[in-house]
Amino acid sequence: MTQNSMAISIKINKTKQSRIHLCDFNNIQFGTIFSDHMFRVDFENGTWQNPQILPYGDISIAPSLSALHYGQSIFEGMKAFKNQKGEAQLFRPIDNIKRMNRSAVRMAMPTMPEELFMEGLKQLVQIDKDWIPTKEGSALYIRPFMFATDDFVGVRPSKNFSFIIFCCPVNSYYPKPINVLVEQKYVRAFEGGVGATKVSGNYGLSMLPTQEAQQKGFDQIIWTDGKEHNYVEESGTTNLFFAIGDTVITPALDGTILEGVTRDSCIQLLKHKGVKVEERKIWIAEIIDAHAKGLLKDAFGTGTAALIAKIASIHFSGTTYELPPVEERFVSNMLYNELEAIRTSQTEDPFGWVVKA
Numbered sequence: 512m513t514q515n516s517m518a519i520s521i522k523i524n525k526t527k528q529s530r531i532h533l534c535d536f537n538n539i540q541f542g543t544i545f546s547d548h549m550f551r552v553d554f555e556n557g558t559w560q561n562p563q564i565l566p567y568g569d570i571s572i573a574p575s576l577s578a579l580h581y582g583q584s585i586f587e588g589m590k591a592f593k594n595q596k597g598e599a600q601l602f603r604p605i606d607n608i609k610r611m612n613r614s615a616v617r618m619a620m621p622t623m624p625e626e627l628f629m630e631g632l633k634q635l636v637q638i639d640k641d642w643i644p645t646k647e648g649s650a651l652y653i654r655p656f657m658f659a660t661d662d663f664v665g666v667r668p669s670k671n672f673s674f675i676i677f678c679c680p681v682n683s684y685y686p687k688p689i690n691v692l693v694e695q696k697y698v699r700a701f702e703g704g705v706g707a708t709k710v711s712g713n714y715g716l717s718m719l720p721t722q723e724a725q726q727k728g729f730d731q732i733i734w735t736d737g738k739e740h741n742y743v744e745e746s747g748t749t750n751l752f753f754a755i756g757d758t759v760i761t762p763a764l765d766g767t768i769l770e771g772v773t774r775d776s777c778i779q780l781l782k783h784k785g786v787k788v789e790e791r792k793i794w795i796a797e798i799i800d801a802h803a804k805g806l807l808k809d810a811f812g813t814g815t816a817a818l819i820a821k822i823a824s825i826h827f828s829g830t831t832y833e834l835p836p837v838e839e840r841f842v843s844n845m846l847y848n849e850l851e852a853i854r855t856s857q858t859e860d861p862f863g864w865v866v867k868a
């Protein structure tokens with residue numbers, strides 16, 4: 512069957528056997544179960560071709576596939592929810608589409624026409640809408656990704672690419688507040704590098720430092736800047752926020768920080784509520800100083816998968832700094848509740864973030 516919409520024709524091949532009965536919606540482990548379908552479009556001869564929705568399943572690749580060797584591979588993360596009428600809706604999809612195209616430019620990959628991306632995304636979510644969980648904090652996580660498909664081992668930008676979107680029902684990424692270690696040996700990103708983009712390698716490089724921190728009993732690390740290790744940058748897979756006194760601070764987007772959609776939503780929400788927000792360089796020393804003075808009221812990570820990851824304690828240079836009990840925190844609780852309410856249309860969306868699938 513072919514469905515036409517906005518002059519974009521997407522071939523649709525639905526699965527004959529849904530796997531939804533295999534999903535225990537009361538006990539979802541992040542990233543382990545995938546919805547019935549995926550959207551795929553391939554870049555060949557200089558254009559995106561053959562957009563299709565097909566059953567989720569294995570793809571065939573050559574051992575010489577250039578993405579595997581040189582990492583020309585990018586991805587996104589976004590989420591779908593059900594509104595109060597049970598209709599499928601997306602949260603700020605255009606921002607993820609634009610960011611994916613910025614990542615593509617940085618990695619010498621072709622950009623994806625926004626209309627094609629949006630249409631494939633919406634049709635996929637509509638077809639798999641029964642997979643959207645409705646329990647508080649849960650969502651259908653959407654993973655668009657693009658990778659180089661030339662079977663060629665010379666180092667040059669690939670000429671062929673595949674773009675795929677698949678989905679998985681998820682609960683919150685971190686089931687409890689996290690204990691973080693300030694990382695001062697390894698580096699995530701450097702000026703002029705790819706820290707601002709969602710390049711697969713940014714996540715691959717985080718695994719050893721995170722593993723080492725976990726072996727010491729921490730849940731995650733806080734990345735510091737690559738020059739002096741004096742400024743905080745991100746935490747694990749999230750952007751970072753601190754509430755010091757009445758002001759909320761977050762590292763400025765200086766090229767090494769991922770331009771998080773949840774980060775931006777939190778900044779807009781805080782300003783909307785009249786809370787003072789500063790985007791700037793943040794010294795580790797000022798966090799420690801604020802803690803000593805009793806002014807460090809809150810610390811949390813933000814991201815699509817994690818939403819709001821509350822930080823229970825920060826370990827820096829041999830000392831663990833405990834934060835106030837999570838239930839007493841105004842900023843992270845307010846942001847979590849507001850975002851959850853907007854995404855599921857329990858409250859009005861004054862920002863126009865929610866888009867029908």
Ligand code: COI
Nearest residue numbers: 588589748814815816817
């Ligand atoms: C997201 O928040 O969407 C991410 O990309 C984190 C993911 C690596 C689990």
